[in-house]
Amino acid sequence: MIKTIDTAVNLNLATITIPQCAIAKGLITVDLHETNSIKDQAVFECFGDLLLSGTSTLTREELLDKLNLLGSSIDTHITDGVLTLEISSTQKSWKKTLELVNDILTNPIFTAKELKRATKLAFNNLNDEKENSKAIALDAFKNDFFSTSDRRSSAELQTVQTMLVKLTNKDIKEMFARMFTRPWVTSVTSDKPACLAFAKLVTKQTASIVTDTNFKPTSSTPPKPQKLVLNDIPSRQNLDIQIGCPIALKPGDAEFAALTFGVAVLAKWGGFAGRLMSIVREQEGLTYGIYGRLDGYSKVETGYFRIETFFSPAQVSQGLQSTFREIKRIYTRGITDAEYTSFKIIMETQLIMRNDSPVASIKILHEFNKLGFTIDQIEAYEAQLRSVTKTEVTSAIKKYLDPKQMIISAAGPTKQVTKELLALSTKL
Amino acid sequence: MLKPTKTASHNFTKRSDCGDFQVYTHKQNALTLIYYPIKDTGVITSNITYKVGSVDERRGESGLAHMLEHMLFKPTKQDIKKGITSGSIMKFERESGATLNANTAYDRTTYYLAYPKKYLSHVLGLEAERMQGVMLDDKQFLPERGNVLSEFDMYNGDPYFALEVAMRAATFQSHAYDHEVIGFREDIEDYTTDKLQIFYDMYYQPNNATLMLIGDLSLEEALTQAEKKFGAKKNKVADIHRETAREPAITGPRTVTITRPGTTNILGLGFVYPAFPKHDWYTTYLAIKVLTDGPESIFHKKFVDTGLVSSIDSILFPTAHSNVGMIFARLADSIDHDKIKTLMLKERETIDHQQVTQLLKKEQIKVLTDKAFSRSTSLGVAAELTEYAACDALDEYANLQKNIERVTPTQVCEAIQTLLEPNTLTTGYYRSV
Numbered sequence: 126m127i128k129t130i131d132t133a134v135n136l137n138l139a140t141i142t143i144p145q146c147a148i149a150k151g152l153i154t155v156d157l158h159e160t161n162s163i164k165d166q167a168v169f170e171c172f173g174d175l176l177l178s179g180t181s182t183l184t185r186e187e188l189l190d191k192l193n194l195l196g197s198s199i200d201t202h203i204t205d206g207v208l209t210l211e212i213s214s215t216q217k218s219w220k221k222t223l224e225l226v227n228d229i230l231t232n233p234i235f236t237a238k239e240l241k242r243a244t245k246l247a248f249n250n251l252n253d254e255k256e257n258s259k260a261i262a263l264d265a266f267k268n269d270f271f272s273t274s275d276r277r278s279s280a281e282l283q284t285v286q287t288m289l290v291k292l293t294n295k296d297i298k299e300m301f302a303r304m305f306t307r308p309w310v311t312s313v314t315s316d317k318p319a320c321l322a323f324a325k326l327v328t329k330q331t332a333s334i335v336t337d338t339n340f341k342p343t344s345s346t347p348p349k350p351q352k353l354v355l356n357d358i359p360s361r362q363n364l365d366i367q368i369g370c371p372i373a374l375k376p377g378d379a380e381f382a383a384l385t386f387g388v389a390v391l392a393k394w395g396g397f398a399g400r401l402m403s404i405v406r407e408q409e410g411l412t413y414g415i416y417g418r419l420d421g422y423s424k425v426e427t428g429y430f431r432i433e434t435f436f437s438p439a440q441v442s443q444g445l446q447s448t449f450r451e452i453k454r455i456y457t458r459g460i461t462d463a464e465y466t467s468f469k470i471i472m473e474t475q476l477i478m479r480n481d482s483p484v485a486s487i488k489i490l491h492e493f494n495k496l497g498f499t500i501d502q503i504e505a506y507e508a509q510l511r512s513v514t515k516t517e518v519t520s521a522i523k524k525y526l527d528p529k530q531m532i533i534s535a536a537g538p539t540k541q542v543t544k545e546l547l548a549l550s551t552k553l
Numbered sequence: 554m555l556k557p558t559k560t561a562s563h564n565f566t567k568r569s570d571c572g573d574f575q576v577y578t579h580k581q582n583a584l585t586l587i588y589y590p591i592k593d594t595g596v597i598t599s600n601i602t603y604k605v606g607s608v609d610e611r612r613g614e615s616g617l618a619h620m621l622e623h624m625l626f627k628p629t630k631q632d633i634k635k636g637i638t639s640g641s642i643m644k645f646e647r648e649s650g651a652t653l654n655a656n657t658a659y660d661r662t663t664y665y666l667a668y669p670k671k672y673l674s675h676v677l678g679l680e681a682e683r684m685q686g687v688m689l690d691d692k693q694f695l696p697e698r699g700n701v702l703s704e705f706d707m708y709n710g711d712p713y714f715a716l717e718v719a720m721r722a723a724t725f726q727s728h729a730y731d732h733e734v735i736g737f738r739e740d741i742e743d744y745t746t747d748k749l750q751i752f753y754d755m756y757y758q759p760n761n762a763t764l765m766l767i768g769d770l771s772l773e774e775a776l777t778q779a780e781k782k783f784g785a786k787k788n789k790v791a792d793i794h795r796e797t798a799r800e801p802a803i804t805g806p807r808t809v810t811i812t813r814p815g816t817t818n819i820l821g822l823g824f825v826y827p828a829f830p831k832h833d834w835y836t837t838y839l840a841i842k843v844l845t846d847g848p849e850s851i852f853h854k855k856f857v858d859t860g861l862v863s864s865i866d867s868i869l870f871p872t873a874h875s876n877v878g879m880i881f882a883r884l885a886d887s888i889d890h891d892k893i894k895t896l897m898l899k900e901r902e903t904i905d906h907q908q909v910t911q912l913l914k915k916e917q918i919k920v921l922t923d924k925a926f927s928r929s930t931s932l933g934v935a936a937e938l939t940e941y942a943a944c945d946a947l948d949e950y951a952n953l954q955k956n957i958e959r960v961t962p963t964q965v966c967e968a969i970q971t972l973l974e975p976n977t978l979t980t981g982y983y984r985s986v
Contacts, residue, residue, distance in 0.1 A: 147925050189849050193915035196922030215925050242858055249863030249885045256815050258710075360815030360985065362710035363703075396654075397626075398647040407643070410699025413707055437706050471650030477669045478652065481596040481768070482930035537710075 126480070128490065130500050131324075135331040139312040139494040140320045141487050149219040149315035150484050151212040151226075151323045152491045155304050156423075158206025158276040165206070166280050167288035168300045170247040171240075173201030173208070175297055178239035181232040185239060188225065197222040199229070205421070206276040207495075208304070219319045223326050230330050235297045244289045251282045251289070258358045258365040258536040259435075266367035266431065266534035267421070270350045277421050277429075305334050310495045314487035353550040355543060356536040364441050364537035368448060369431035370530040375422055376496050382509040383521035385419060390460045390468055390518070391451065391526070392417025392432055398471060400451055400464075401432070411444040412436055424497045430526065438542050442549050445533065449553045452528045459519030472510050528553065562773075563780035571951045574767075574938075577776065582786050583760035587938060587947070588775040589767040591931055597673055597768035598931035600665040601680055602942045605756035607734045608659050608796045608874065613743065616736015617752050619657040620701055620744055624753075625664065626655075627693040629686035642679050651676070652932070657734050660873040661943035667932050670769050674778055680764075681782040684757055685789070689746045698744060705735050712817045712983050713881060717868070719809040720823040720981040724877040728800040758788040763942040768931040800825075800875070803977045810982040818884040820893050821981030824972040826878045829871035829940065830949045833968075835956050837878065840968035841867050842916040843909055845880055850912065851900060852880070861888050861896075871940040877979065878972070890982050901973040909969075910962040917957050924953060 131138040157172075159165060177199060179185040192199065197214035199222075214222040254260060264279045271278040309331050313323040350370075374381050393399035394416045397407065401415040415434035422428030436444035460468075479486045493503045533550060565577035565586055574589035610617050628640040637644055646653045651668035664683075666676050708714045718733050725731035735741075764783065766775045803825065827833040844852050845867040856862040862882040869878035882893050927933035941950045949956065 146929075148929055186849075189847075190911075190915070193847075193849055193919060196915075196918035213922075213926065215922050218922075242860075245860040246857060246863070249860060252816070252886060253863050253883060256712075256817055358815070360710075360712070360813050360817065362706040396646060396650075396652065397643055398650065403639070403647070406700055407639070408696060410696035411703070413700055413704040435703075435707060437703065440703075467648045468650075470648060474650030474669055477595050478650075478667060480594045481598075481667060481932065484926065484929065 128500060130490075130494060130498070132499060135308045135334045135336065136327060137308065137310045137494055137497075138324055138327060139487075139490045140324070141314040141483065141490060142317050142320050143314060143483055144316055146314070146316045146319070146483060147216055148483065149214055149216050149313070149319045149323075150487055151313040152311065152487065153210040153212075153327065154310040154491070154495055155208045155307050156206065157203070157208050157300065157303055157307065159303075161206065161274050161276055161278060163280050163284055163288045164292070164296060165300075167285050167292055168296055169203040169206065170251065170285060170289060171243040171292070172297065172300055173203060174243040174246065175235055175239060176201055176210075176229060176233065176301075178243065179234050179236065180228045181234050182228065188229070191225055192222070195222055197225075199226065216315050216319050219315060220322055223322055227326055227330070233301060235294045235301070237294060240292065240294055240297065244292055248286050248289050251286050254282055256358055256360055258356075258361045261356050261358065262365040262367045262534045262536035263431075263433075265354045265356055265536065266369065266532065267429070269354050269532050269534065270348065270371050270429070272348060276426075306336060308334070308336060310491070312487050312491035312494050314483045350532050352532055353546060354532065354534040355539040355546065357539045358536055359538050359540070361537040363435040363437055364535045364539060364542070365435045366445070367431050367433055367534040368531055369417070369429055370527075370532060371427065371429045372419060372525050373427045374419075374525070375425070375427055376498075376506070380517075380521045380524070382506060383513045383517040384525055386468060386472070386510065386513050387455070387460065387518045387522040387526070388417055388419055388430060389471070390464045391455050393471070394418045398467070400455065401448060404451055405434075405444065405447045409447055411440050411447060415448065424495065435537070438538055441535070441542055442545050445549060445553065449528055449531075452526060452531065455522055456526050456528055459522060460515060462515065465515040465518065469511070476507060563776040564784060565776050565780065569948060571948055573951065575772070576947055579759065579784065581784070582788055584779070584783050584786065585763040585942070586775070586779050587763060587765040587767070587942075588772055589765065589934055589938070590770070590772070591768050591934070594769045594931070595670055596667060596931060597670045597766065597770055598665060598667040598935045599673075599676055599680065600663060600765040600767070600935040600939060601684075602661050602663045602763045602765070602939050603756055604660065604761050604943060605662055605752075606658050606660045606943075607732060607736070608729045609756065609794065610729060610732070610736070613740055614748060615732045615740040616701070616734070617744065617748060618662055619735055620698065620741065621749050621752055622655045622657045622662050622664075623697050623701055624689055624694065624749060625683050625687055627697065628688055629682050630688055631682055631686060633688060642683060645675065645679060658872075658943065659730055659734065659870065659876065661939065663939050665932070665935055673770060673774065674781075677778050677782040681786060684759070684762070684783075684786060687753070689749050689753065691746060694746050694749070698741065701735070701741055702738065705738050705741060708735060709738070712811070712813070712815075712819055713866070715811050715813070716819055716821050716881070716981045716983045717879060719811055720821050720879060720979050721877055723807045723809045724803075724823050724825065724979045726801055727798045728874065729796050729798065730872070730874065730876050755790055755794060758790060759783060759786045760788045761793055765935055765938055765942070767934050796874070806976060807979045808982070809979070810984060812984050812986055815985040817983065817985050818888075818890065819981075819983035820882045820884065820890045821983070822880045822894070822897065822973065823877050823979030823981065824879075825875055825977065826869060826972070828874050828876075829944050830946050830956065832956070832959070834871070836960050836964045836968045837972065838869055839913060839916050839920075839957070839960050840965045840972060841869050841878060841880070842920070843912045843965055844969065846916065849915065851908070852882070852897065855896065855900060856882060856893065860885055862893060871944065873944045879981075890984070894980060898973060898975055901969060904966055904969055906962060906966055909965050913960065913962050913965050917960070920957050921954060
């Protein structure tokens with residue numbers, strides 16, 4: 126297995142070459158964020174679908190037919206204004222799959238018929254999202270401290286739906302053109318010939334990019350956050366909860382590794398090792414899962430800390446009190462010697478476990494690639510995680526995880542618990 | 554006839570060679586061992602699958618297999634002696650960062666860990682110890698039951714889950730596939746440690762288990778470590794209770810309705826399909842994919858692309874007995890359930906052999922590509938082998954390509970006719986008010 130990152134202008138190509146690899150996976154990411162306008166948000170809801178809606182030589186049906194006959198897939202998604210194309214196939218079908226990708230990126234055709242289909246589909250999907258309490262809790266959480274022009278802020282679903290039906294092909298074509306005014310971040314894993322074929326494709330596609338020098342990520346003027354944000358969704362059984370606050374750090378910053386370590390001790394994402402899983406779930410039986418992470422940052426933007434969990438209406442007060450008790454405990458007392466020792470091993474294990482999966486490996490490398498890290502910088506960051514001291518971890522927690530700064534966003538059957546949550550939130 | 558490969562270091566006999574992996578049986582306790590090498594990753598996944606699931610539960614005890622799965626992360630008698638109050642499995646995860654979890658299905662309960670290979674011996678020791686050594690007392694049980702109730706509420710808040718529970722109960726009158734794996738809330742509230750103990754004693758023994766060792770280890774390591782940790786384990790029960798009920802024939806359409814506040818409206822169509830991994834199971838699996846999988850599928854084009862529904866989904870599990878599969882259509886605003894049902898059944902009447910031929914070919918390629926991806930990791934291999942182990946069909950893992958490719962368009966057309974036969978359908982209405 127050989128890992129490289131080529132940081133050529135507008136290309137940023139990360140590669141993991143695995144001899145005789147039976148599969149191939151490629152990722153292309155382009156940051157399309159501008160001002161987070163309602164129109165952009167509406168376009169983002171259907172743009173991925175429309176990218177696969179046909180080319181000058183292939184109708185949508187023909188394109189899907191060819192892709193499926195190869196057993197290949199091109200998944201598209203846009204999160205926080207960042208478009209990612211995820212291309213998967215067997216190594217044998219890779220070359221032909223890339224020919225289709227090339228066609229999509231070179232000769233797209235956005236027809237009125239396809240626009241109508243895609244916007245209707247997106248409209249219906251947004252209707253479904255109106256009862257997605259987990260997503261609503263997260264959106265409300267981010268909206269509480271990011272301004273509306275920030276990429277992480279989301280407009281009301283209804284507002285986006287209203288804009289969706291007004292979109293024209295011109296809007297879609299402009300978004301497509303925007304793809305070629307931004308640097309791309311690309312990653313691939315497979316055997317050498319397949320990796321080279323992908324490199325050839327993205328080199329060709331990015332050759333004509335003229336980076337928009339006026340483009341700068343939005344500098345957000347945050348609103349004054351409310352301590353408690355509630356969204357009532359009576360059909361749900363539990364209250365989905367987000368707890369957290371903005372964190373003025375980026376991954377390249379000195380304290381980032383120490384805080385990452387500290388957040389893992391409190392609420393490691395996945396598994397049972399975090400303090401909150403040990404206590405709030407295992408000992409107290411208040412929730413099925415409670416995890417936390419640093420999230421929402423980019424190469425140039427700071428992000429936030431968030432804990433994700435859910436509680437039943439009957440146990441939500443107790444659950445929140447337990448969670449805040451543990452945040453306060455780690456904030457005031459830091460981590461223990463035993464936790465420091467264990468999490469050093471845990472971090473090391475996670476690095477080894479990547480080798481089990483080529484897909485997981487390339488996705489992790491792609492995340493670093495998006496942050497602008499070189500292989501040396503990734504190794505330096507991993508070395509930092511290995512060498513971080515207990516004092517540094519405790520100090521980062523003390524600086525960034527102040528429970529008084531934490532807000533709570535809850536979505537679900539909130540009406541029945543509004544009074545008790547309002548009273549509780551002033552004490553947390 | 555394969556020759557036994559017994560050596561002084563272990564008591565396993567080779568049962569079969571399935572290409573990528575070999576299957577062994579322990580001579581004394583009949584534990585099944587699978588050895589599946591994946592070289593140079595530094596990672597091993599161990600998986601132990603017990604043939605016990607929700608199918609083995611009696612009335613009033615729904616979800617017991619799943620509750621017991623949770624309890625197997627609690628302290629064993631050895632842990633108590635050593636003062637490891639959190640249980641050594643959880644302690645290991647918290648100190649090593651290994652990936653660890655479990656899941657329960659209709660016919661089986663599975664525990665797995667993925668970890669750097671240096672932990673192999675330790676992990677097998679933990680797995681062997683909890684096979685029969687977990688303490689089932691109220692101190693551990695009561696908070697965990699709270700977690701299971703929380704898990705139940707998480708699922709139950711999902712409209713699809715609520716509809717599936719109702720449709721399953723309406724489809725089965727006798728067979729124990731009549732309830733969901735997690736069980737009913739009322740039953741969960743009534744569990745006792747005595748009930749759990751009876752279940753534990755009945756099903757957790759070597760001759761009811763398949764141990765899989767997948768990843769960066771040698772055959773010798775696999776056999777000797779499995780012998781060392783599991784060789785002395787005894788079978789406590791000679792005659793394990795198994796579900797034997799035969800479901801009466803369905804002689805007319807069945808209908809269930811769920812009504813809840815909100816905005817979601819879903820139509821569900823339930824149909825009975827054959828056991829895994831019979832040829833007819835693969836035919837049904839591909840028929841459902843032809844109808845519902847992805848933007849080219851028949852129902853997607855007919856209903857999603859036209860805006861009548863926002864999504865089409867389906868479920869069809871690989872189970873040891875004939876089970877109920879379901880197709881779900883999430884309706885767009887103001888669209889009537891029965892309108893969609895009528896249109897779906899009309900599609901059945903006008904099914905186009907040529908269209909099915911084209912779609913089937915693509916689905917066959919897609920399934921095999923997906924498997925190439927899932928088989929590129931030890932965890933993916935383990936997850937797939939688990940289903941074959943639960944159905945006593947390990948040899949069929951290697952036959953996947955053959956089993957998929959031998960399904961014909963005519964068979965798929967016939968399967969669609971059978972599945973959507975109006976007289977045997979269970980129709981589910983999820984209505985928001």
